[in-house]
Structure formats: C-alpha cells, structure tokens
Amino acid sequence: MPEVTAVNTAVIGGGAAGLWAGCLLRDRNAGFIVLERGNECGRKLLLTGHGRCNITNNKSPSELRGCYHEAGNFVYPALCGFTPSDACEFISGKLGVPLKTEENDRVFPVSDKASDIRDAMVRFIGSDHIKTGFECVKIERSEDGFNITPKDGDTVSAKHVILACGGAGYPRTGSDGSGFELASSLGHTIAEPKAALAAINTCGDFCRELSGVSVDGVSLSLFCGGRKTASASGTVLFTHQGISGPAAMELSREIPSDPGSDTYIEADFVPSLTDKILADEISGKNSHKFVNLLAERMPRSLAAAIVCDDELYCRDVRSEMRKAVVKKIKMFRFDVTEAPSTATAYVTRGGVILKELNRSSYESKLVKGLHIIGENTDVDGISGGFNLAFAASSAFLAVKDILS
C-alpha cells in the first residue's frame, strides 16, 4: 500500500516560481513541500542571464506593467504586492546574496553566478521541504484538498496546491508543458503554447556568413500579409539559421504559427543614417574606402557584406549605388522560414488563461485551493529580468493568500 504524506501546501515544480513560493512559505514557517520532477531544483534558473541570472528589474511597478504585453494589467497587482525592490531585499537580506544593478535596471548577483541564487534559495527552503524525483502525473480533488500522484512513489495530500511547472521551453530543464496538462485536467483552459523570446530562422546565407556578429541599436519591423504587425529595437545577433539577440527575440512571439512567404522582418541597422548624411560623408572622404566609412557605424563584417566590394573607394560611389546601399542598410529584408520553436524559446507564450485566475491571489476561479503561478500561466514578459520578476511576484500573492 503506498504511503500518503500530508502537508498543508504542496508546491508542484521547483523552478524559479516554485523556489520563490518555497522561500516565502519557509520565511513564514508554514507547512509545505516543494515537489520537483528533476534530480535538482532550478535547472532553468542556472541558465538564466547566460549563467549570470538577471533575477529582476529595478523599474517601478508602473513601468514594469508595460513589459508584459497583453498581461500588463493582470500582473500589476502582483508587481505592486512584491516589488522588485522587495525581491532584492529578500535575496540580499534573507538569502545573503549581494546584488548589483546594471544597464536598463537589470539586477544580477554581484558574483555573476546564477548558481549562487539557486543554491541560496534551496538552502533557505531546507532539504526537509524539497522532494526531488517527484514527477507529478495527476492532481485530484479530495474531501479537504488534493491528492498529488507521482509517476513513481508515494502520493502527497495537501490542503493547498501551488502549480508552478513552468512553460514548454527548454524541456531538458524539466518544463515540457506538463503543467498545462495538469491544469487542463482540473478544468482549466490553456492558451496555445507558442514561443516568446526565441531565435528566428530566416532564408539565405547572409546570416550564416555573419554568424556570431552582433549589431547594437537596430530597429526591426515584422510584416505579415503586407502589414506591419510589430516592431522592436535593440541588439541583433546573427546566427547560423537567422537572427537572435534581444530585439529579434522580442519580435518572435508575434510571428504567426504558419508564416507564409509574405512574413518577413525589415531591419534598419543604422536608424540615424539618411541618404543625405551618407552623401555628405562620402563627399568629405573621397580617398577612403567605402566599406571603412560604413564600418564607423556598424560592424565591419556587416558593412563588407552590404557593400560586397572591399576595394571600392568613396570617390567611385555613384548616387544610384549609394541609394541602393542606404536601402540595404535601412530596409534589409529577412524572410522568415518557420514559426520559432517553443522548445528553444526562453519563455513560453500561452498557458492557463488569465480570466480563470484571480489576479490578487493567483487562485483558480474554477478550483478552490489551487494556485497557478509563473510561466504555467499565460504571462510572458520581455527580456530584462521581467519573467523572473513575475515568478517572484506571482509566488508572493499565492503564498499570501494561502497563509491569510
């Protein structure tokens, strides 16, 4: 006969949101257990910020509101309830991990090690409150709560459940969309999971030849069916298959599931450049190589790929050629070959639809005692620490509600 462990609160999923829930429950000396399918918690957390963990963003809650696309209003109470500065205070004060703020208000551990944050959270929660190797396959209502059944091992019964199984991105870290299935089995509607913050595959050899080159300050516009549907600006990184980097990744969530031949991204590599400015510069630098002139405004390898003639001097650049180059720089077209893959996306768009959740507690409106937080919900933020900020803030409201 399998044993049943009884707890007040079971947190299913020991990723960023589940670890935050665990820390906040531990801080209040509550009875709880974090149930994680992997052999360690926070595997995705270790990868964040290129291993440095951009744990939150120090903007005010009202500024943050604009960083979650359609979910901005929904997440606002959570961001006010547990603000980025509350999260920083907890991490540096209670977890003992000093933090620093970098460009664009992004917060990182001083050590630049994501493992320092993950390890401190796990330590704070305590091994008695974490059960790894627990892959939840079923959650059922019971008379006074829930029975949580793992693939192997003993069932856990809990009065409250916090579902924090993440999205469907980077499945090797444990989040493979099973949280959506668990929520759906309890009656929740799931908005179709799609990639958000993903690299984009495009046609042609241009990107492959420049792979590894990154360009700052690029303006990108997405066109679908002859209409501009989204834009983003920032750094673009060329890859073997297309483009990545913050600006491209931000656009990825807007690419339709079946992009047709009329889906393309237009890049303005130097928004400040005009044909007039370039004409003036060319006439003032007749004896310079054209590619070197352009390389003052963009990486040399990109300038060379655009000009296609390393030996061309400014004095030989005719107006038609100059106009063609300006067009290439300001309206470079990347044809999108396919929808970005959910599996390689940093964040998943989609998940438990928000109208089925209470935005001041993250409790399900359909199942009393069930709270759903983090990427398990239909919330995705832009790049810059906003997704981990939401993991923390949604965990806070769920814990507060359970302990109230």
Ligand SMILES: Cc1cc2nc3c(=O)[nH]c(=O)nc-3n(C[C@H](O)[C@H](O)[C@H](O)COP(=O)(O)OP(=O)(O)OC[C@H]3O[C@@H](n4cnc5c(N)ncnc54)[C@H](O)[C@@H]3O)c2cc1C
């Ligand atoms: C490469 C990369 C870099 C990123 N960098 C940043 C960054 O710097 N800043 C930022 O804000 N965001 C970043 N993100 C996004 C951020 O990591 C996620 O938004 C965040 O981890 C979501 O937290 P979560 O707890 O909801 O999901 P996850 O962190 O994915 O955790 C879900 C957990 O649930 C477990 N689980 C799943 N199913 C089950 C089950 N059935 N039973 C038991 N356990 C289960 C999983 O094993 C996993 O541990 C990055 C993402 C990636 C992939």
